[in-house]
Structure formats: structure tokens, C-alpha cells
Amino acid sequence: MKTTLALAHLVILEMVRRKDVYVLFVLTTLLTLVAAAANIFDDTRVVRYLKEVSLTLIWISGFVLAVTSAARQIPAERESRTLFTLLAKPVSRWQFIAGKFLGCWLACGLALVVFYAFFGAVAASRERGLDVLGWFQAISMHWFMLTVPVALALAGSLLWAAPSSNSTLTLLACFGIWLLGRHLHKVAVGLPEPGATLLTLVYFTIPHLELFDIRDLIIHRWPPVPWLFWLGAMLYAAAYAGMILTGAWLLFRRRPLN
């Protein structure tokens, strides 16, 4: 575990020093401030709409950060040849994959906390108080959802050498699942065979990222979701991430490094 943590620490340090997070944070901040300024007009519908826009931006930023940071990890190690010095040490290929995954995911978690904290501070100042449990559930489910894009991008980097192709494909897959995943089985009903069966299979195979999207809790100040559902969602994300990472390890474990 020490090795995995050491590698994760390395990833976090790199992300902090690369300053990618700051660019996304500045963008999100600007939009959140616009949302806060809209409260001047005291139109609750406009405020809700702008809250939704801000939270959507946080979700998009989360995807972008998770995918782009994970997609470049292994190619960058190979290109700079730091991978060779690292794997010449008692580091197994599984520990390497796990360390990269953990580092990216923890760094995304830190970024999310900053994003949500800023947005939360602005929202609380306008709405007199926060529903702490709802916010906790929204952040934690968002963070756990990111295990899937991070794992997908890491696995993708073993299939596509260029981080840009990998990032684009993974982002398309993630946005596709997030926005359209829930409708696939409905579309399948209207399709002829074998399209219907195939699409139904896809529906039951993909990780349903939209399950983790509980932004409405914050936007409409609804009560928290049942804790059993929350726990189930965490396990669901962990299971998918675990399966994808196992696939990545199977791809990587005997791959020659030259």
C-alpha cells in the first residue's frame, strides 16, 4: 500500500504543479459569480437556472479534469522514460496502475471540494444556510462517479498511444452515458432486431453515471436521498472502476516496455 500511496502522491504533486486545476477553477468561479450576481433581481427561477448552470459546469470540469489527467499519466511516463526508473524498483504493474488511479482520483476529489466549497459559499450567502447532508451526498456521489472516467481513461491510455485521442474518446463516452445513458432502453424498444437486443445489452453493461447526478437536491433544496441508495451507488462505482482497472492491468501486466 505504501508504494501505491507514494505513486498517488506523485500524481497529486504533478497536478498541483501543472496548474490545470486552476484554469478550470477560474472558469467555474467566473460563472458562479455571474450566478450570484443574478440574485440581485431576486427572481428565484433565474437563480435556480443559474445554479443549475454552475453545477453543470462543475460536472463538466470534473469530467475534463478526471479524463485529461488520467489519460496522460502512462503515456507521459513512457515518453519521459521515468517509467523505467520507477518499474526497476519493487513496483508491480498493478501497484503502478493503482497508484496512478488513486492519485488522479484523489486530486479530482480535492478539486471538487474547492469547486463545491466556493459555489456553496456563494449559494449560502444568498440563500441563508445550506442543506449540509444534501451537499455532502452530492459531492461524495460526484466524487465516486469520477472513479469510472479516471479508470476508463487509464485503461484507454493502454489502447491509444496519443493522450488526445484517448481523452476525446473517453470524454465522448462519459458525456454520452451521463446525458443519454438513461434513455437507451427506451430507444431500444423502438428498434428492429438485432439492434434492440444490442442496445439493451449496452444499456445493462455501461456504468450509469447519471445515477450519481443529484444536482437537483442542491438546486431545489430537496431532502437527501436514502442512505442505502447512497451506499449502493458508492459500491456500484467501486465495482465498475475495479473491473475497468483489472482490465487495464491485464493489458499492461505483460506488455513489453522498450
Next chain:
Amino acid sequence: MPAPSMTEVISLDRLQVTYHSPDSREPKIAVDDLTLGVRQGEVFGFLGPNGAGKTSTMNVLLGFTHAAGGSASIFGVDVRQPIARRRIGYLPEMTYYYKFLTAEELLRTYARIFGLAASETTARIDELLALVELGHARKRLIGTYSKGMQQRLGLAQALLNRPDLLILDEPTSGLDPLGRMKVREIILRLKAAGKTVFFSSHELGEVESVCDRVAILHHGQLRALGSVADIAQTDAGSLEKAFLRIIGWANAPQPNAPAV
């Protein structure tokens, strides 16, 4: 200086390494039926022209590639097990490290990987940075280091875990004469401490001055194995001439040949 023992630290048994070339569907043989043992406490030179199979052999020893046939072990442990690398230090030919880290942070990260205690780590880092004369630059980002400084840092990281076996891939390549002398000094100091050093080099003079035994590889096959004196014996004591003869270099320069 302790004499090398007969215990084998590195054992290669009929090792075969293949690779896939983009211009051929058939795998090409990089190392063919290589059997050799490196004994504890010796400095072993691994020689051969470019493409001879030296790096492929090292890649197998370090777990970067897997053997197509035969076996390789370090301290009796199959090289495919990460634990086999616990007691080794490795200095690659080209040393590239995380440019966003300082030398101290890099060594601290590697120390955690080796499981060094926190109390021991700081003292070890101080000691190593002093040895490679990088103490003044310990807080500087590696991205700002010169090539020579990076090579010295490479040596520091290779020694971090007090390895019993050091694998050095052309350790003096790119170093100035002073840097080369320092590396030679360090190798001899390690030998005196009873450590095993396995290194590849094109610098035959350097090999002659530090190695107990050498192996010469050509076209993936072992062409000579023995002490420097034994190998050079038939060529008037010149390792360079012996090397050129062994690899079949027909136009080897003659000692009295006129300058062109």
C-alpha cells in the same frame, strides 16, 4: 577488498528474448540462448556493439520485458517478481526524472517505495546528495538540472536502498572526464564494500580498469566470457583488440597503421 564469492547473484539460463519489428511478421531474436552467471561481489562488464542484445538482457532482468524462453533470476528470485528488484539499484543510460520534483522529493518518493523508515530516509538522502555533490541543488526542480547533474542524481537514486546489486546501463555516457572518474570511484568503492556491479559500457578502457569479468555479446549470442586478462591474453593484452576480433570486425585498426 573482498574477493568475489561463487554465489550467483544474477543467473541467466538459456535466455531468449524476441521482439516484434514493424517490418516483419516474424519475431526477431534479440538474445539467443544466453547462459551466464554473475557472482556476488564482482564487477561484471557486459559488452557488445550496438544491437548486440545488452539492453534486451537488462530489460528482462529489470522486468521491462519478458523472456521468450529460458529463465532469469536475481538473488534466486524469478525476475518477473517485483520482490526480485528490492535489493537492486538501477541507473539507466538516459536519466530522466520527474521534472516537477526537486532532487530531495524524488529521493523521498523512491525511499517510500523501498519502504525506508522516515527517520532513516532524511539521513540517507543527505548522505547520497553529498556523495554526488548535489547538496546545494537539493531544493531545485530537476527540470532545471544540467545533463551531468541529472546523471549524478541518477546515481544517487540507484544507491538509495543500499543495493546488493547495481545494474548500470552505460553509466558514464554523457559525463565529462571528472564525472567519469567519479563514477569509476563509486563503482570501486561499492566493490570494496562487497557489492555486485553489473554494467554495460562501450568504454573498454573503463571496463578494463574496474571489471573482474566480462561477457561479450554479438548478434544476441554470447561470444566470450571470462576475466579481462583471460580474454585479452590472445590479443597482446588489449581488450579493445580482443573485442574487435570477437565481434568479427575485419578492419580492426593495427597498432602501427599510418594515420589517414
